[in-house]
Amino acid sequence: MRLLLQVLAICALAFAAPSPRANYVVHERRAAEPVAWTKTRRLEAHKILPLRVGIRQENTHELEEILTSISHPESPTYGQHWSPEKVVEYFSPSQATISTVKRWLIDTGFHPDRIRVSPSKSWIDIAMTASEAESLLDTEYHVYTHPSGHEQIGCESYSLPDHVREHVELIKPTVHFVHRVPDDPALSLKRSTNKLGAPSSYNGPKTNGAQVADALSLATCDKFITPECLRALYSIEYEPIVPHLNSYGIVEFTPQAYLASDLDLFFTNFSKSQIGTRPALVSIDGGIVQTQNQSFDFNGESNLDLEYAMALTNPTPVTLLQTGDLVQGAGFDNWLDAVDKSFCTFQGGDVPNQDGIYPDPAPGGFNESESCGIIKPPNVVSISYGQDESSATVAYATRQCIEYGKLGLMGSTVLYSSGDYGVAGYGGVCLDNNGQPVDGGKKFSPDFPATCPFVTAVGATQINPNSTVNDPESACEQVIYSGGGFSNIFPMPSYQKDAVKSYLKNYPPPYTAEQYNNSGTVRAYPDLSANGANYVVALEGGFSLVFGTSASAPVVGSIITLINDARLAIGKRPLGFINHVIYSPWFSWAFNDITSGGNQGCGTPGFSSTKGWDPVTGVGTPNTKFLLAEFLLLP
Numbered sequence: 001m002r003l004l005l006q007v008l009a010i011c012a013l014a015f016a017a018p019s020p021r022a023n024y025v026v027h028e029r030r031a032a033e034p035v036a037w038t039k040t041r042r043l044e045a046h047k048i049l050p051l052r053v054g055i056r057q058e059n060t061h062e063l064e065e066i067l068t069s070i071s072h073p074e075s076p077t078y079g080q081h082w083s084p085e086k087v088v089e090y091f092s093p094s095q096a097t098i099s100t101v102k103r104w105l106i107d108t109g110f111h112p113d114r115i116r117v118s119p120s121k122s123w124i125d126i127a128m129t130a131s132e133a134e135s136l137l138d139t140e141y142h143v144y145t146h147p148s149g150h151e152q153i154g155c156e157s158y159s160l161p162d163h164v165r166e167h168v169e170l171i172k173p174t175v176h177f178v179h180r181v182p183d184d185p186a187l188s189l190k191r192s193t194n195k196l197g198a199p200s201s202y203n204g205p206k207t208n209g210a211q212v213a214d215a216l217s218l219a220t221c222d223k224f225i226t227p228e229c230l231r232a233l234y235s236i237e238y239e240p241i242v243p244h245l246n247s248y249g250i251v252e253f254t255p256q257a258y259l260a261s262d263l264d265l266f267f268t269n270f271s272k273s274q275i276g277t278r279p280a281l282v283s284i285d286g287g288i289v290q291t292q293n294q295s296f297d298f299n300g301e302s303n304l305d306l307e308y309a310m311a312l313t314n315p316t317p318v319t320l321l322q323t324g325d326l327v328q329g330a331g332f333d334n335w336l337d338a339v340d341k342s343f344c345t346f347q348g349g350d351v352p353n354q355d356g357i358y359p360d361p362a363p364g365g366f367n368e369s370e371s372c373g374i375i376k377p378p379n380v381v382s383i384s385y386g387q388d389e390s391s392a393t394v395a396y397a398t399r400q401c402i403e404y405g406k407l408g409l410m411g412s413t414v415l416y417s418s419g420d421y422g423v424a425g426y427g428g429v430c431l432d433n434n435g436q437p438v439d440g441g442k443k444f445s446p447d448f449p450a451t452c453p454f455v456t457a458v459g460a461t462q463i464n465p466n467s468t469v470n471d472p473e474s475a476c477e478q479v480i481y482s483g484g485g486f487s488n489i490f491p492m493p494s495y496q497k498d499a500v501k502s503y504l505k506n507y508p509p510p511y512t513a514e515q516y517n518n519s520g521t522v523r524a525y526p527d528l529s530a531n532g533a534n535y536v537v538a539l540e541g542g543f544s545l546v547f548g549t550s551a552s553a554p555v556v557g558s559i560i561t562l563i564n565d566a567r568l569a570i571g572k573r574p575l576g577f578i579n580h581v582i583y584s585p586w587f588s589w590a591f592n593d594i595t596s597g598g599n600q601g602c603g604t605p606g607f608s609s610t611k612g613w614d615p616v617t618g619v620g621t622p623n624t625k626f627l628l629a630e631f632l633l634l635p
């Protein structure tokens with residue numbers, strides 16, 4: 001039987017008329033199978049795929065320049081953010097591009113009624129069977145299974161006719177096969193074995209917890225970070241004047257959730273006036289603050305982010321962008337959908353096998369349509385989640401990165417933590433020569449979205465043991481190492497050219513192109529940093545010590561939120577995209593340069609903190625008082 005089929009196939013090949021696919025060219029290919037997922041079977045031919053063609057947007061090559069013109073401190077148009085309408089209009093694909101893609105679909109045999117163009121024109125939506133998609137894209141779809149039982153579909157590569165390729169950014173679902181955030185949270189957060197004042201039921205290693213907890217003060221910040229320590233470290237003296245005009249968003253991905261009782265415990269000790277205060281919940285795609293499962297893994301990140309963001313910006317309202325339902329979870333694109341209508345499904349950048357797709361038909365799933373443009377982007381958004389850059393395709397990372405640039409255009413500051421594994425990727429894994437994660441890999445593994453040039457990436461520092469809040473900090477070398485390095489996808493943005501050039505010239509790292517792209521032409525990160533060690537976090541009724549760039553990002557977000565308050569109070573705009581400003585020589589005095597410590601990983605000491613910018617702690621940690629003075633001078 002089998003032999004016969006093969007023979008027939010060969011005949012068909014030999015005698016077939018020139019195939020309509022003759023001019024097909026591979027458009028995107030995945031370099032390797034995703035770690036931990038097994039290809040289990042061919043996708044059934046009749047299964048319906050919600051195929052979405054991401055149409056090439058216009059003018060995206062101008063995004064960097066436009067963003068510069070409204071965020072460079074010397075630009076005459078500083079702070080003149082764009083309206084959402086103007087952003088949509090400026091980057092919408094051209095009519096010719098849309099027509100070419102539609103023509104191709106119609107010529108391939110799809111009835112025009114099946115083809116839907118999104119309102120922002122950047123997507124064409126067309127549902128089809130797996131077998132139709134396989135033929136259209138000259139590919140094969142398979143089902144992949146994760147040890148957790150999750151299944152995803154994907155293909156290894158797909159092809160498009162040559163004349164169509166230049167009009168398409170990406171098509172999904174195809175090769176963008178990466179774990180959604182809940183599957184591999186890359187949760188940039190670690191806990192030490194210390195537990196402060198832990199309930200006696202705690203069975204982990206015991207420490208001198210309770211005694212130490214009694215003595216918390218500015219003198220113990222090297223061992224226990226509290227809001228008071230951070231205020232002293234970063235000269236945070238400002239009290240908000242116009243909290244009702246301001247907004248600060250914290251993104252969390254379900255099932256991560258805060259515990260109300262823990263917030264109150266934290267406030268009882270560190271911010272009494274806030275007892276009973278909660279973040280304003282914005283539920284994105286069925287996002288709920290679940291209380292079903294409670295443990296460090298479920299509450300650690302949310303508790304940390306909210307306790308510190310709320311205490312440091314009190315009484316500014318903090319918005320919780322709780323993203324994803326309990327069944328499916330969500331990815332980065334889902335929160336982008338919620339703040340940017342032009343990005344939503346049928347309109348935006350979701351990738352079904354990376355991002356949650358709603359409505360979710362599973363029992364208990366979020367069965368309404370996707371949360372799309374439901375809130376105005378907050379003035380500051382802090383996100384303490386990330387993924388290995390190597391797990392995203394260039395097209396996917398680029399399209400999402402452009403969205404961050406658009407948020408900057410509209411006046412939002414988007415902060416991502418830079419990762420906790422130094423120069424290594426999630427779990428300490430590094431890359432092989434092909435850029436794929438492998439055990440024993442030698443190549444450094446950068447973190448996304450931190451490497452997107454349109455976000456502000458935040459690394460971690462520490463107060464050195466036995467030092468005080470008045471001594472210089474070092475790069476964090478306790479429990480975690482600050483994520484930092486050089487992108488394998490994104491070119492170097494103008495704002496950091498001088499800083500990175502000077503770093504590579506004056507302090508050449510002892511590595512070659514084997515470890516990282518040392519050409520001096522790629523995006524380097526992080527941009528700045530803040531303390532990431534020994535955070536006292538109320539957790540499950542006690543106090544735990546938490547480490548991570550996860551802590552650093554919301555602290556920087558809090559400082560920017562305070563500066564926004566001061567600007568809003570005198571009728572100025574919020575800061576928006578801050579990278580041009582923080583690398584500018586006029587602002588360098590407003591940062592504490594970090595010059596010691598490194599970010600080891602991949603069997604190396606990693607990069608070292610040096611005078612000036614470095615790929616461990618960026619330009620340094622903020623001095624809020626000085627930053628306020630400078631930012632109030634800007635128009």
Ligand SMILES: *[C@@H]1O[C@H](CO)[C@@H](O)[C@H](O)[C@H]1NC(C)=O
Nearest residue numbers: 196197213214216269536543
């Ligand atoms: C919290 O406050 C209680 C009561 O004042 C005190 O006993 C405890 O040590 C404090 N815990 C921390 C971590 O500050």
Ligand SMILES: *[C@@H]1O[C@H](CO)[C@@H](O)[C@H](O)[C@H]1NC(C)=O
Nearest residue numbers: 255290291292293294298326
């Ligand atoms: C809670 O944990 C149970 C057992 O591990 C699991 O089946 C359930 O899905 C979890 N619930 C959430 C909200 O994650």
Ligand SMILES: *[C@@H]1O[C@H](CO)[C@@H](O)[C@H](O)[C@H]1NC(C)=O
Nearest residue numbers: 359361363364365366367368
């Ligand atoms: C959607 O989910 C809600 C709550 O689980 C349920 O009451 C409702 O019947 C569902 N609607 C549909 C159309 O499935």
Ligand SMILES: *[C@@H]1O[C@H](CO)[C@@H](O)[C@H](O)[C@H]1NC(C)=O
Nearest residue numbers: 222223463464465466467468
């Ligand atoms: C910190 O001080 C303590 C007590 O004086 C000492 O035992 C310890 O070795 C010091 N640690 C460091 C890193 O200097």
Ligand SMILES: *[C@@H]1O[C@H](CO)[C@@H](O)[C@H](O)[C@H]1NC(C)=O
Nearest residue numbers: 490491513517518519521522
């Ligand atoms: C480094 O980046 C540059 C610019 O993107 C690229 O041309 C070059 O091939 C990269 N080098 C390596 C070794 O990947």
